[in-house]
Amino acid sequence: MTELSPDQQPTGGLCPHCGAPGLRRWRPFCSKRCADVDLARWLRGDYRISGEDSLSSDAGEKDS
């Protein structure tokens, strides 16, 4: 029998990035890689609702 360290234990959920079983250490992700990818997306703002925001912010301010 192999004992898993607490960090290696599954969360019981799936990694939202790749669908592999999530580990507690990277919860809810399965690995640092998936956690990093997700964090990077957040930091770049990719999770913002796309649409009006990107177009309007540049266009309107030329005159002021």
Ligand SMILES: [Zn+2]
């Ligand atoms: Zn993953």
